[in-house]
Amino acid sequence: MLGWSDFFAAQIEPSETDLAPRRVASVHRARIEGIDATGPMELGLPPNSNTADFAVGDWVLADPFSDMFVRRLDRKTVLQRRTEGRNGQQLAAANVDTLFIVTSCNADFNPGRLERYLIMATQAGTNPVIVLTKADTIADANSFEQQAMALQRGLPVVVLNARSADAMSALSPWCRAGQTVALVGSSGVGKSTLVNTLAGPAAETIQKTGSIREHDAKGRHTTTARSLHAIAGGGWVIDTPGIRTLYVSDVTDGIDTLFSEITDLAPLCRFRDCTHAHEPGCAVQAAIATGELAADRLERWRHLLAENRDRTPVSSGPRGNKIVRKNKY
Numbered sequence: 205m206l207g208w209s210d211f212f213a214a215q216i217e218p219s220e221t222d223l224a225p226r227r228v229a230s231v232h233r234a235r236i237e238g239i240d241a242t243g244p245m246e247l248g249l250p251p252n253s254n255t256a257d258f259a260v261g262d263w264v265l266a267d268p269f270s271d272m273f274v275r276r277l278d279r280k281t282v283l284q285r286r287t288e289g290r291n292g293q294q295l296a297a298a299n300v301d302t303l304f305i306v307t308s309c310n311a312d313f314n315p316g317r318l319e320r321y322l323i324m325a326t327q328a329g330t331n332p333v334i335v336l337t338k339a340d341t342i343a344d345a346n347s348f349e350q351q352a353m354a355l356q357r358g359l360p361v362v363v364l365n366a367r368s369a370d371a372m373s374a375l376s377p378w379c380r381a382g383q384t385v386a387l388v389g390s391s392g393v394g395k396s397t398l399v400n401t402l403a404g405p406a407a408e409t410i411q412k413t414g415s416i417r418e419h420d421a422k423g424r425h426t427t428t429a430r431s432l433h434a435i436a437g438g439g440w441v442i443d444t445p446g447i448r449t450l451y452v453s454d455v456t457d458g459i460d461t462l463f464s465e466i467t468d469l470a471p472l473c474r475f476r477d478c479t480h481a482h483e484p485g486c487a488v489q490a491a492i493a494t495g496e497l498a499a500d501r502l503e504r505w506r507h508l509l510a511e512n513r514d515r516t517p518v519s520s521g522p523r524g525n526k527i528v529r530k531n532k533y
């Protein structure tokens with residue numbers, strides 16, 4: 205239910221069996237909303253807690269009667285976005301199994317941008333899937349599909365018309381019971397259309413029963429939108445504004461995975477610290493000379509490495525978002 209799995213169940217201590225697991229459905233400045241099999245509820249937070257420590261998709265343990273928050277469970281995956289503020293990272297979504305990287309069969313298609321999304325997905329610990337929308341608007345989507353497949357080894361690529369009923373079945377392998385998906389991509393590529401297709405009638409039901417009416421600090425009535433939606437068949441889709449566009453920083457592992465054909469060649473270079481730029485005996489340059497590796501691919505690898513170096517704070521501690529950080533509760 206709700207994406208609960210052994211990974212989370214195993215974290216519950218014997219003393220915690222009376223507590224209720226709840227999933228974070230939306231995060232606001234002063235409060236968070238949870239959801240369980242019985243429906244949505246507001247989660248009570250201890251004084252001085254910071255809602256920025258929570259992400260949509262988090263699993264928490266709460267008192268089943270008061271809905272008081274007790275403890276957040278370790279995350280399986282976490283998607284973060286870089287910000288100018290405080291510690292430079294903002295939580296976008298947690299426990300996302302599959303990230304649909306959405307682009308369309310037109311001018312939006314940009315290998316460089318897709319590579320950034322792929323890096324981010326790997327870094328967060330989620331499985332990327334490229335979703336190519338608007339296949340119905342061109343005669344042959346094959347060249348887009350081929351280009352997308354060339355981006356990373358073993359990368360699933362789905363070509364579809366987001367507005368057709370087939371879109372649901374095309375994406376269903378990643379939306380099974382207990383699975384959580386999220387979508388990223390630029391404006392207008394069809395993310396909302398896909399969320400509607402996936403969450404469809406279920407989203408409306410939740411929206412109807414779920415919109416919590418309450419008083420904000422000034423005593424006004426506010427209604428808030430949920431960011432976690434049920435998919436027919438038991439999966440969940442996270443759709444928060446914060447997750448729709450994300451940036452690259454501190455992503456060395458993701459870059460290595462994305463450019464594995466370059467990473468694999470590096471040990472064959474004469475110099476161990478070869479930059480693959482001008483050194484003699486460079487296996488990467490040799491692969492470019494034979495046409496085995498595309499020169500623009502190496503160029504983008506170099507660019508992303510440099511960008512990552514510039515943007516990653518030196519004192520950032522253990523690398524990667526994948527590492528479950530000790531939380532303060």
Ligand SMILES: Nc1nc2c(ncn2[C@@H]2O[C@H](COP(=O)(O)OP(=O)(O)OP(=O)(O)O)[C@@H](O)[C@H]2O)c(=O)[nH]1
Pocket residue numbers: 337338339340341364365366367389390391392393394395396397398448
């Ligand atoms: N023909 C066709 N139209 C599509 C397809 N996917 C989306 N559209 C249309 O493209 C427009 C933009 O789609 P949205 O779903 O709003 O795009 P979005 O990614 O959510 O955009 P933002 O909300 O700005 O991030 C809408 O008019 C959709 O109906 C598709 O596969 N084929």
Ligand SMILES: [Zn+2]
Pocket residue numbers: 470473474478479480481483485486487488489
């Ligand atoms: Zn080299």
